[in-house]
Amino acid sequence: MDRLWVAQRQMSVREVLEELREQRPLAYTTVMTVMDKLYHKGWLRREREGRAYLYRPAASRETYAAQLMSQAFTQAGDATTTLIHFIDAMSADEAAALHRAIDERLGAGGEDRL
């Protein structure tokens, strides 16, 4: 997936293989099988070019990252404990109140260690 995102163009199995071979030895069939699996799982799209396929990512890396983030933040009140946040998202007002509380305390006592 990394190769395809970086390249930002359609690639054939052979092209991906050549790039990956720079890092470790791989067989053509290995790469072909993995890319085929990724296609069937919905990560890649492909179209035929002659006898081979050209693959490209179904969505950008940012889209998937955003999807992960929205899944992370929309843990509904049904409370599945898929993951535990450091701090839940909040409105701008609430964030401002937070900063005010800290500034007051820092202003009052300076940098003293609590």
Add this chain to the structure above:
Amino acid sequence: MIVAILLIAYAGILGVIGPKIFRGGTWAERSPRLAIMCWQILSASTLASVTLAGLALAAPSAPLSTNLATILRACLMAIKNGYATPSGVGLTLAGLVLAVVVVTRSLSCLVAGLIRSARERTRHVRVLSLVTKSCEHTGTIILDHSTPAAYCLPGRYRRVVLTSAALSTLDSEQLQAVLSHERAHLSGRHYLVLEVAAALNRAFPRVPLFTQANQEISRLVELAADDVAARSYGRLPVATAMAAMSGGAAPSVALAAGGPGALERVRRLIEPARPLRPVMLLSVLALMIAVIAIPAIVSVTPALNAARMPNCPMSTSATPSGLGPACHSFHASE
């Protein structure tokens, strides 16, 4: 019969009035771990009371009372009398059904919740591993994203996830504090505590105790993790880290419950820690012991009384055919 009534009344009191008594004051914020344990004990005692009430109703029935008599080497008649109910078979059956339903419902909600969470987590992890590069030596995963966020993935694939925005927003001390907070969630197995509380609330939604316990435990778990991070890196870095990360996702995708909780957490960290005085601590512990002990004592008292009786009441007089020999044989087996 009276045993069952007492137990159900006790469960009712705990279930409905318990939370009102418990939520008052600031003692919970001063000792979050103790408070979590208290909510758990209250919930467990309520469940146990109802289950024991059901079993007490069912105790006069043949299989249960015979087993009890054998175990305690007590008089079968005395045991039956201790738990006797006026209308006999109907209530006995109802008691058994009650006990079974309570236990089964709780367990099934818990198991279903655990499976569902695990499944969602696995899906999340699968996408995560394709999209990110992980720092394997620290067990931390960096996700490329413009919103600062940090979360931990509990369970089989224990990892902490940070966004790249979080990494650039936090200074090194704040970063360590955030990581320490998330790792505290992982090592404390908080997800299990949360899962149980949520399961009980799903299983018996109209019981105020379980609803309150679920809310409070979710809040207290964050305070407990804050405390762990603050002990290592100072209270202020944890507080300022929260402020730095508060430029989070737009409220449209956020939980409503998150905001006010954060402000309270920051306010709490800004002040120095105030641990509970020993007197308070001991009182709470004593109360918890009482909460556990009461249903236990109430439910076994008739059985213990029966075990203490020196003679079976029927054995000394002329025995009617069905009852005497059965009574006799249990004493004979000593």
